[in-house]
Amino acid sequence: MTRIFPEDLDAGLATRAIHAGQRPEPHAGAIMTPLYLTSTYVQDGLGQHKGYEYARGKNPTREALERNVATLEGGRHGFAFASGMGCLDSIMKLFRAGDHFVVGENVYGGTFRLFDKLLRHLGLSFSYVDTRDPQRVADAMTPATRGLLVETPTNPLMWLCDLSAMAEIARAHDALLIVDNTFATPVFQRPLELGAHIVWHSTTKYLNGHSDMIGGVAVVLEDALADRLQFIQNAAGAVPGPFDCWLALRGTKTLPLRMKQHDANGRQLAAWLVDRLGESAVIYPGLASHPQHALAARQMSGFGGMITLDLGSRERARQVLEGVRVFALAESLGGVESLISHPFSMTHGSVPADVKQAMGLTEGMVRLSCGIEDIEDLVADLDRAIG
Numbered sequence: 001m002t003r004i005f006p007e008d009l010d011a012g013l014a015t016r017a018i019h020a021g022q023r024p025e026p027h028a029g030a031i032m033t034p035l036y037l038t039s040t041y042v043q044d045g046l047g048q049h050k051g052y053e054y055a056r057g058k059n060p061t062r063e064a065l066e067r068n069v070a071t072l073e074g075g076r077h078g079f080a081f082a083s084g085m086g087c088l089d090s091i092m093k094l095f096r097a098g099d100h101f102v103v104g105e106n107v108y109g110g111t112f113r114l115f116d117k118l119l120r121h122l123g124l125s126f127s128y129v130d131t132r133d134p135q136r137v138a139d140a141m142t143p144a145t146r147g148l149l150v151e152t153p154t155n156p157l158m159w160l161c162d163l164s165a166m167a168e169i170a171r172a173h174d175a176l177l178i179v180d181n182t183f184a185t186p187v188f189q190r191p192l193e194l195g196a197h198i199v200w201h202s203t204t205k206y207l208n209g210h211s212d213m214i215g216g217v218a219v220v221l222e223d224a225l226a227d228r229l230q231f232i233q234n235a236a237g238a239v240p241g242p243f244d245c246w247l248a249l250r251g252t253k254t255l256p257l258r259m260k261q262h263d264a265n266g267r268q269l270a271a272w273l274v275d276r277l278g279e280s281a282v283i284y285p286g287l288a289s290h291p292q293h294a295l296a297a298r299q300m301s302g303f304g305g306m307i308t309l310d311l312g313s314r315e316r317a318r319q320v321l322e323g324v325r326v327f328a329l330a331e332s333l334g335g336v337e338s339l340i341s342h343p344f345s346m347t348h349g350s351v352p353a354d355v356k357q358a359m360g361l362t363e364g365m366v367r368l369s370c371g372i373e374d375i376e377d378l379v380a381d382l383d384r385a386i387g
Contacts, residue, residue, distance in 0.1 A: 021067025167195025
């Protein structure tokens with residue numbers, strides 16, 4: 001019997017998450033993609049191989065993950081990497097010395113560190129702007145601008161940018177729109193459908209969802225762009241091991257289901273926190289009080305489980321960070337377990353203090369990654385910690 005795969009059909013997202021990009025194992029018919037632990041492949045003769053020569057270039061387990069995430073994002077080509085930062089670093093190898101980039105000023109601290117401490121010294125230049133305002137973005141574009149890189153929602157201030165407007169600006173300046181979709185995931189937001197050229201993720205986070213691997217993935221539509229990324233992936237070699245790919249592929253199978261619960265817990269916890277702390281202390285796009293709630297409702301199909309609290313001081317933040325018992329004080333996000341962190345000293349620790357101050361990131365802020373536990377337990381845990 002020949003199976004028809006959902007990427008070839010107009011299948012629903014949950015169906016594609018489980019089946020897309022995976023082929024039946026030819027020898028035993030295993031339902032799960034096998035773990036191909038090999039560095040090289042035997043060839044039948046000189047120049048006669050089965051499409052695989054050396055595992056840095058291609059690995060069947062990795063390809064299954066790449067096809068799966070590409071299908072979820074509505075793309076045609078996926079490329080997996082050893083980490084989210086390895087993914088972004090490889091994307092930046094599409095460019096050359098002298099190229100200029102417009103970047104959201106509230107990007108993840110690791111993104112800022114890569115650009116400011118490494119790539120700037122290789123001849124790339126970066127302008128950081130408030131991407132909530134398309135006019136500021138347009139004003140920052142120059143004849144040398146080759147890329148517009150944004151997050152939406154941002155980490156950790158939960159700012160949004162209008163992706164359709166960003167795509168229009170990028171097209172007008174012959175630049176690539178590169179979108180970090182880690183927070184929203186393809187369940188709630190698909191930037192390629194809004195005009196992005198490249199979408200990338202830290203697969204460590206929601207795509208894997210179990211806090212047990214490190215990885216990144218980029219997805220594109222255009223064949224020519226895919227060819228360039230394929231070359232970079234093989235030439236630079238920042239590829240993930242097959243077991244990490246297998247773990248991430250296991251994670252994507254439950255992604256739609258998990259994201260529904262992350263979203264449900266995020267909405268309920270944000271509403272409770274508003275009652276407990278007041279509107280001004282809670283930053284969550286799903287709240288009507290969020291300044292960009294209308295954009296979030298239009299651009300996203302869900303609001304997710306990321307919430308930022310402004311508790312007013314480092315001492316108050318410390319009380320909550322050290323007072324929780326269900327939430328775990330740890331880096332990262334997007335796992336089934338709830339995490340709490342201090343962005344000023346953790347995720348954005350490498351960002352200069354004056355830059356953090358300019359963007360409004362204070363020592364009194366804490367970031368919540370709401371897991372999929374019972375909401376009553378999350379509420380009770382924060383209630384005790386807040387005091």
